[in-house]
Amino acid sequence: MSETTDRLYTIRKDELPTGWGVAAISDLVGKAGVFVDGDWVESKDQDPNGDVRLIQLADIGDGEYKNKSARFLSYKKALDLGCTFLDKGDVLIARMPDPLVRACIFPGDQKKAVTAVDVAIVRPANDEFNNRWLMHFVNAPAFRAAVSSMQSGSTRKRISRRNLARIVLPVPPRKKQDQIVDEVEKQFSRLDEAATGLKRAKTNLKRYKAAVLKAAVESKLTEQWRKEHPDVEPASKLLERILTERRKKWEATELAKIKAKGREPKREEWKASYKEPEGPDTGNLPAIPSSWTWTTLPQLGELNRGKSKHRPRNDPKLYGGPLSFHSDWRYPTSEWCY
Template sequence: MSTLPKGWGSTTVKNLAGTSGLFVDGDWVESKDQDPNGDIRLLQLADIGDGVFLDKSDRWINEEAFTRLRCTRLETGDVLIARMPDPLGRACLMPSLEKRCVTVVDVAALRVDPQVADNRWVMHTVNAPQLRAEISAQASGTTRKRISRGNLGGLLVPLPPESEQKRIADKIDTVLTRVDAVNTRLARVAPILKRFRQSALAAATSGRLTEDWRVLNSTSKPWRKATLEDLIEEMRNGLAAKPDESPAGRKILRISAVRPGFLDTTDHRYLTTDESSAKLYELRKGDLLFTRYNGSLEYVGVCAMVSEDLPGYVYPDKLIRVRVKASVALPKFIELVSSAAEARLQIEGYVKSSAGQKGISGGSLRTLRMAVPPVEEQTEIVRRVETLFAFADRLEARLKTAQTSTERLTPSLLAKAFRGELVPQDPNDEPASELLRRLQQEAPLTSTKLRRKSGA
């Protein structure tokens, strides 16, 4: 631990319980001990957030199990610390709940002695990057890291004077309230941008987007009703051969490379194939790729255009390649149409489910109905939609930057608090050394709580 601020001391996590608190594992409650009709809630790791109680679980035990297992009843204000990821060591305060609560063995409960520390300060200190790093270093395990209660309790923490702890906790609570408000506002932006893009597509595919263009260009050429079958010269499923990760042969796209309006050419594996197959399944500029299968309905039948020739690439059988008749349609226009709400409604209606996968056939895609303007108006539609989408992309990039900045605020704030840099010090505060001296003169806490062997 680095040099402490004046008036600060250090102690262990377990000593924060003092003589009137408690520091124990949760209870070793197995599935057979649970009762969905019980009235004592069994909190889970999923309930423990970084500084916030998430209230996600719905597990219960009854009075008989509570007594037989000698469970510890949690109290409002207990510091709950997750001994397993993710992330490891996250801590929150036990809220005031109507029902009695206990918790599982992988959540440690620290009941802080109010004469030793402010429980809010303790929670924030455990969540600080410096202590989180120590927790990670003390953890063990191959697949999922876990810190034992002994190692957790033995960690050294800085101990400010009692009054300064409260000032630090008050300051953190105030700032985090503002951070939460900012995050709430930022979270509203992404759905707005999604609606904006859908509104642009709806206007584009209905003719509203280019009403002024038609007037300006004195054109009255009608839109015609068509199916995808009417607009294409070829539709072909991809290669069924099994690819591998070894960089040999040709690059073969993964199904996840295709997302609405976007093709990720870096998302690929490799496939050794003969020249005739490579030629038959090549990808060139203007090709459209539709997904045939996905575990999520949202990504079945989505379309992305190949924006440049891709020599050395082929595509798998879970993708469908479509080539458009240049005389009647622009590939980019078809890509936009396929992402619009009206087309998605049709596509999702065609989808069939089998063995956990959702799929669509090429035959069904061929029947996709759409309104098609003349090619020159399609060109203007594509230009305008791309301009609107570029604007949305810029806003989205700014949103991600803002979200990244707010994500860094909390760790930075807690790190400053841990170093004693968050609030001014008061020379009139009683030094923490006096508090620690009094603790040493008192009898140590002895827990008589019994528990089954937990492997911790």
């Protein structure tokens, strides 16, 4: 909610808890603090063997320092460019996506460090505010909603530091800031633990699934059941019925085709064209229970691939009908789909 033409408020003043105030980032740091952009360091200014680290946008995570980049320049060049050197504990705010405006705490580096121009540096003169509290508020929805109303750029959104300085945030007492940070980070730790547990459970479930399938195909899964049901019909008998039924269906289909041409077969020679599906070569296959049998997919049913003669295959005319269309990209690798 904007209360003046210069500043954008993230909360109404009459909604503030007792003892709280409002301030923009520039108010918090004061004249003795630091609230500046990083430095314009071009490729020609960089040196892979330099003794000063150049922090990039990619290093700034949403509440975490990612430490991804490996850009450097010499200490002399940094002085020549008038760079602002970072201190451990500085709040770094990325003014470009993704997401637009995200903050983290600089943990320090083995080398001296400066940062790119699209990263704002926030450093209080003393202990006026808790840096981690400011980081969390910058990453909060209320602050980002204010940012979205002032973003600029057609292809890649950004916000200027001048506009960042217009955003007014609610400021709790210093002790309350510490309490807020402790509670937020406690809850974040719980979320991280839950996410780790969920990931572990997913991995264990995948292993269990693989173990069950392995036991099933190796006949171990039904070993006890077979002992309790010794008189069960062997799978070889089932396979015989499947093959017999398969042939009957083929003959019925072929006979219908012949009659559709106005002919009536007088002899049975046409049945000789039926091709029995090829069975497996069991010479090198492992032993299986006596009630089981080896077979091949063609013996159990038709095995074909999808096909389409229509080009292009993404023609809009092919879509929107009553039949569902299935493509291999819909199915994860090495997973059965039914």
